[in-house]
Amino acid sequence: MRSLLFAPADSPRKVEKAVASGADRVILDLEDSVAPAGKAAAREAAVAALRARPDHLIVRINPRETAWHLDDLAAIVPARPAAILLPKCAGPADLSVLSGQIDVLEAVGGLAAGSVAVLLLATETAASLQRMDYAGVSPRLRALCFGAEDLSADLGIVPRRGDGTLAAPIAAARDRLLIAAAAAGVAAIDTPFPDPRDPAGLGAEAQAGAADGFSGKLCIHPNQLEAVAAAFTPPPERVAWATAVVRLLEGNGAGVATLDGKMIDIAHLKLARRVLAISPDATQPVG
Known part of the structure; x- marks a missing residue:
């Protein structure tokens, strides 16, 4: 999982482009890139995409506190995604509840127990930073993902300074995620780089992430994949x-x-x- 590319589930053109991009994993998004009025249609499109593809697709569902969360899970898990990506994870309790929900849906749907993995966006709120002990919570957990943009919004700050470096509270959260992932024995996935038109900035940030111990990086555009793969591939x-x-x-x-x-x-x-x-x-x- 060096490169994980987001694609809005309600855009067939972008999903097809993402699947053909060469990304290590494609994340069908039901959350931030989908307007409230389009949630149901995006969910149906994600199910159709999963049924037409091998286990290459991850689905970012909506957060636990939203009205769409349970409907997302009930539709997506039976379609056999490679993994569920939970956004706005508030701590180990969220992982435990999610894992239990998937247990039930796998059993009802006739899936092998434990076949659906879980990734967490674990630093998107200030509250989430208080509870990051994920070790031993669920064998489904494969990675903790760092989200700088949502966290910066929660803190009321800009995530990056003018020179491209992370603001101090964001950098501290990044360090905490790396340590939490290592303690849990899972991969750490770095935050997306926000500007697809800045390959030099992306390359520098990806290389720094690899040096610090991240295993891969979330991507928002196919043009970012080559630099990310290069940074996270050992020479x-x-x-x-x-x-x-x-x-x-x-x-x-x-x-x-x-x-x-x-x-x-x-x-x-x-x-x-x-x-x-x-x-x-x-x-x-x-x-």
């Missing part, structure tokens, strides 16, 4: 290092070894496994 020399670490420590059962004159141990093995897991030859499924 050949990094993959070679990781392969050598695994061979030395895992293959030989050793706890400590020397590679290129430097000591490596279990901590390096853990990092090496992560590098290999996100390399193109070891792409992991969402579900």
Whole structure:
């Protein structure tokens, strides 16, 4: 999940373009990009798209507190999405409730238990930052996603300064999400870059995200995919290092070894496994 591209579910043209774009995952959106009057039609269109596609599609449903939430779940889960993306997640309790709802819908719909994964937009409100212990809440959880724009609106600030860097409260929330994702043992997905016409700014932000530990980035335009994929794909020399670490420590059962004159141990093995897991030859499924 290096690149996750949003497409409004009520726009067949944009959905087709997104599916053909080469994004690692496409997110059919029922929330922000769909007007209230179009929610029902967008839901029906998302179901049709899911039935016509393999498990490549994620659906962003509407938040728990909205009137559309349960209708979204009841329609989408039986159509077998790769995952549900929950926006405005307020904390672990929201994940627990959502997981239980999906349990019921899978059983009623004849789906294999646990087949629908969950991703959370976990930093879209100030309140959500107070409760971020997602470890052990649900085996469905695959990723925590960082949302800077909604959080900045909740805080009443602009998310980025003039030089492109994040405002201090937004940067602090970003750090918290990275730590929460690591503690839960799931991927961290970075916030969308808001300007598709600024490839240099996108490239710099994506590369910084990869260096900080994010596994991928949300995207709002197909033109963003190439730079994002490049930033979150480990370079050949990094993959070679990781392969050598695994061979030395895992293959030989050793706890400590020397590679290129430097000591490596279990901590390096853990990092090496992560590098290999996100390399193109070891792409992991969402579900």
